[in-house]
Amino acid sequence: MDSMSLKDFAAKWTMGLILITAYVFLYMPIVHILFASLSNHPNFPYPPNFNPKSYVNLATNSIYQSAFVNSLIIASCTAVLSTVMGFLATIGVLRFAGKRALFYAVFFAGPLFVSEILLGISSMSLYYLVFGLQGNMVTAIIANSVHCFSFCFLIMAAMLYKYDWRMNEAAIVCGATPFRAFLEVMLPLTWSGIMGSLIVAFVLALNGLDISFYLLGATPTMPSVAWGALRYGVKPELYALSTIINAAVFLAIIVLFLKARNTKTAPV
Amino acid sequence: MTDTSAYIKIDNVSRHYGPVKALHNLSIDIAKHEFIAILGPSGSGKSTLLRLIAGLDRPSEGRIFFKGQDVTALPPHKRGIGMVFQEFLLFPHRTVRENLAFPLRMTQETPAKIKDRLDWAEGILSLNGLMDRYPNQLSGGQQQRVALGRGLVTNPTLLLLDEPLANLDRELRQEMEVEIRRYQKQLGIPFIYVTHNQEEALSMSDRVAVINKGKLEALGERQEIYDHPNTPFVARFVGRATRFDGVSDGTTVNIPEHGYTFSPSAPVAAGRVSVFVKNERFALGASGTPGIACKVIDVVLRGPFVEFILEAANKARIIAVQPKRPDMHAIGAEIALTWDANLAHIFPAEA
Incomplete structure (x- = not known):
């Protein structure tokens, strides 16, 4: 009996230890950035101290600010554009493709395997040759959407695969127009897939260096400024900016988590 | 219009x-x-x-x-x-x-x-x-x-x-x-x-x-x-019925596989016919009386009524449904299966 409880005790603590190790592994780099942004010695910020200087500098540095705004615009537009296209593609494949569904799906997922650098270079020359477009924010959004589309398609296809399309019919015979049925029944029931697609596309476009780099040239984005900074010595402002973005992401996750917990009584 | x-x-x-x-x-x-x-x-x-x-x-x-x-x-x-x-x-x-x-x-x-x-x-x-x-x-x-x-x-x-x-x-x-x-x-x-x-x-x-x-x-x-x-x-799909292949000579219908002949109430055109009898319209007579000789091989109790699973001499299975009574036939009993000729549905055989 004693040995039994000892064994349970050991198992419990071992599991706990593994869990903590896993979290440390995942979050150490993120916490390190936080410390570095607040330290007097950003190159070795231990023991941590509190110095908001880098945040003040950040607020006055126009390069970082415009990079942040540009990245935000690119990421938001890409997220919406690729999710809308991915959603339409998913409906097309699941509803209208019949026996050829797999064939169409494979070719929608294909761009996933093309490297980002190639896509960036190719898009740059293609847009210039065919449309006479210089690299700008619009072409960057388009090229990023090409890259993100396949991810969005796969995420939403996995979600909508389980959706019973007759739910729409049920709403329609209740007197709803097809659009109303989509808005009031289908959208809430498939929202998690759409949300997942938006988030993934947003993060991919926010962090993607290659595509933005080739298509934007001198226009700064977060990854391109960070990459440039590496060559001339990393500035603490970069740490501050990363920390702010990380904090925003965590806040978003916490909000989503709380929302999910509140609606737990109505699992979909 | x-x-x-x-x-x-x-x-x-x-x-x-x-x-x-x-x-x-x-x-x-x-x-x-x-x-x-x-x-x-x-x-x-x-x-x-x-x-x-x-x-x-x-x-x-x-x-x-x-x-x-x-x-x-x-x-x-x-x-x-x-x-x-x-x-x-x-x-x-x-x-x-x-x-x-x-x-x-x-x-x-x-x-x-x-x-x-x-x-x-x-x-x-x-x-x-x-x-x-x-x-x-x-x-x-x-x-x-x-x-x-x-x-x-x-x-x-x-x-x-x-x-x-x-x-x-x-x-x-x-x-x-x-x-x-x-x-x-x-x-x-x-x-x-x-x-x-x-x-x-x-x-x-x-x-x-x-x-x-x-x-x-x-x-x-x-x-x-x-x-x-x-x-x-419709005869087959509505209600539970048993189908027999028969031959009509105009006034009587013979079911060769069971060697049973009956006279329908209305004349039936001569030729091959399909006879449908609803399972609850079978009558179970004493063995030896006219009818299709069958053996009760199982009895399924369904509350107020009983299903008798019968086996004819040629091993064909027939289900007969009867109201539940205390003195019903037991498993293994020999009986003679008949039906009211008025209640059988007779159609020319399907090609």
Whole structure:
């Protein structure tokens, strides 16, 4: 009996230890950035101290600010554009493709395997040759959407695969127009897939260096400024900016988590 | 000119999917107070017919009229119908109250009217205390009631039911059969009830339309369909019957495989015939008397009645249904099987 409880005790603590190790592994780099942004010695910020200087500098540095705004615009537009296209593609494949569904799906997922650098270079020359477009924010959004589309398609296809399309019919015979049925029944029931697609596309476009780099040239984005900074010595402002973005992401996750917990009584 | 006076008129409707004829020249008139069952095996086209009436599908030919108005081209959300699906298809992200209010909101009812109709549905369907639950917190029978309620709250022109009891267990099903029929009588709108289950069709409806291979095989009062089937398919599909291959000489019919001969009440054209006898119309006589000599090989108790599984001399199995009596035949008993010649249905043999 004693040995039994000892064994349970050991198992419990071992599991706990593994869990903590896993979290440390995942979050150490993120916490390190936080410390570095607040330290007097950003190159070795231990023991941590509190110095908001880098945040003040950040607020006055126009390069970082415009990079942040540009990245935000690119990421938001890409997220919406690729999710809308991915959603339409998913409906097309699941509803209208019949026996050829797999064939169409494979070719929608294909761009996933093309490297980002190639896509960036190719898009740059293609847009210039065919449309006479210089690299700008619009072409960057388009090229990023090409890259993100396949991810969005796969995420939403996995979600909508389980959706019973007759739910729409049920709403329609209740007197709803097809659009109303989509808005009031289908959208809430498939929202998690759409949300997942938006988030993934947003993060991919926010962090993607290659595509933005080739298509934007001198226009700064977060990854391109960070990459440039590496060559001339990393500035603490970069740490501050990363920390702010990380904090925003965590806040978003916490909000989503709380929302999910509140609606737990109505699992979909 | 077609007569459009019937409350619901399905006029010579066909639906083809490429070369496949799902429905073929089908016409049914439905009166306002009628409960009509559309009975057919799976793949017979009965669900296609329901979808055409709902407007979820369009006929290739023919017209559909509601109250004299041609609705053939009208989209489903403008038809003012209610529909109950086999899987209920309640909206899982909405409470019972929101599910019931959904059709009312779609038809732009006032909040007062919505509340009024919700109270009505709550009362008539015994949903008290369930209004704020989500569908996945309800039992099958409760979900069924909510689905019915959602179909009925708007006072629809008619209610379409697509095998709504198929997912319920037997006892609940029999309970709901009685209930659904009661609602129909109370509301006075036609219920069009699609099923492959002949017991449901017979227990609930006023009239039965039997559909087979996209064609209307029979349409009539349920008693009539049961007692006087007009085609071999109806004789086989409605009720439980046993088929014998026979030969008619004009006045008597001989069943060679059992060496049994009987004289039907009306003359039958000479030639090969199919004889259908409903299982409950067999008579079990003492062994040695005229009839098909059989041995009772099993007895299935079904409460008020009994199924005797019989084996004839040629090893053919026949099921005879009898009321339960204390002195019934035991397993292993030898009997002679006969039937009232007036109650057998005889058709020329199918090619």
